[in-house]
Amino acid sequence: MRLFVTLALSLLLSACTSPEREWQTTSNGAYTSSLSPDGQYALIGSMEHGGSLWRLQDGERLYNWNHVGGEYSTLVASAFSTDSKFALTAEKKRFVLWEVASGKARGFWPANGGILAMALSDKGQYAIIGQENYTALYIDTTTGSVISTLTHSGDINTVAISADGKTGVTGSEDGIMKVWDLSQAKVTFAYQLGDDVSAVAISNDGSLVFASLYYGKGKIWLTQSGKEVSEIGHHRTTITRAAFSTDNTTLLTGFTARRLMLWDVDSGNDLQSWRADAPLFWRPSGLVVTDVAYGHQSGTFLNVFSNGLVNQWKAQ
Numbered sequence: 001m002r003l004f005v006t007l008a009l010s011l012l013l014s015a016c017t018s019p020e021r022e023w024q025t026t027s028n029g030a031y032t033s034s035l036s037p038d039g040q041y042a043l044i045g046s047m048e049h050g051g052s053l054w055r056l057q058d059g060e061r062l063y064n065w066n067h068v069g070g071e072y073s074t075l076v077a078s079a080f081s082t083d084s085k086f087a088l089t090a091e092k093k094r095f096v097l098w099e100v101a102s103g104k105a106r107g108f109w110p111a112n113g114g115i116l117a118m119a120l121s122d123k124g125q126y127a128i129i130g131q132e133n134y135t136a137l138y139i140d141t142t143t144g145s146v147i148s149t150l151t152h153s154g155d156i157n158t159v160a161i162s163a164d165g166k167t168g169v170t171g172s173e174d175g176i177m178k179v180w181d182l183s184q185a186k187v188t189f190a191y192q193l194g195d196d197v198s199a200v201a202i203s204n205d206g207s208l209v210f211a212s213l214y215y216g217k218g219k220i221w222l223t224q225s226g227k228e229v230s231e232i233g234h235h236r237t238t239i240t241r242a243a244f245s246t247d248n249t250t251l252l253t254g255f256t257a258r259r260l261m262l263w264d265v266d267s268g269n270d271l272q273s274w275r276a277d278a279p280l281f282w283r284p285s286g287l288v289v290t291d292v293a294y295g296h297q298s299g300t301f302l303n304v305f306s307n308g309l310v311n312q313w314k315a316q
Helices: 002-014
Strands: 021-024 030-035 041-046 050-055 060-064 077-080 086-091 094-099 105-110 115-120 126-131 135-140 145-151 156-161 167-172 176-181 186-192 197-202 208-213 218-222 228-232 239-244 250-255 259-264 270-275 289-294 300-305 309-314
Touching (some): 030 289, 077 115, 094 115, 126 156, 126 167, 135 156, 135 167, 167 197, 176 208, 186 218, 197 239, 208 228, 228 259, 239 289, 250 289, 259 289
Parallel strands (some): 115 156
Antiparallel strands (some): 021 309, 041 050, 077 086, 126 135, 135 145, 156 167, 167 176, 197 208, 208 218, 239 250, 259 270, 289 300, 300 309
């Protein structure tokens, strides 16, 4: 009986489903893609037309966000601010701050370390820029100054920041997740996950942090004490992105295998799973989840794939 239940659960989790809505933003794939935390916008770094901002309510392409006029930028990273009002786009060694409402650029900065990941606080004031040179820059965008440099012993490929810009999280190929008091450039606690860190997240109020392992599980901790709250995920899977709900009760995660999953923060139990159909069964689907967000409408969940496709799923 136990074997039957386990098999039935496995089939349920792996079953492909149809999204409630979907938006195709580019036909040739995307180097980077991000969703606004409020679930209203998608930022796409397309292989064919560079950067663009999309409004999901009506599927309208609002702005082209390229770094040089008349050229398509090859964007390697992107991120929205925690309040969804600003966004960052990055080429390998340059990044730009944009205002979402007007579409105007608000600042340009160089980054000589090779940009891999970015995070942006409320009002676009503070940014963390993860780099290939084992450092992350903590920047005040209002002054353009680098406040501090955060270090690892490997490439920093995933970062997150609290809404107030005071707490940061970095994950590195050295297998370590670090939580930072950004005002002092001080590590408040660190955890050795074992292998490359695939994704990190922090709740808006900064009270919870998450980090996951490539091809393995992730964990949730209390930020202040470093106490483990729960374990998230499954063995032999890779979580690529994660986001906490505004009330800190659930965690939404994306995977490499076309899957989106919702988890209970306190218990670590999976609450629901959605999986997109593969475009063609005889070739790789290319559907790696590159970002996730809670939908603007209650009970909806969003993900964007590496091919630029945005899906909206409905809670069941």
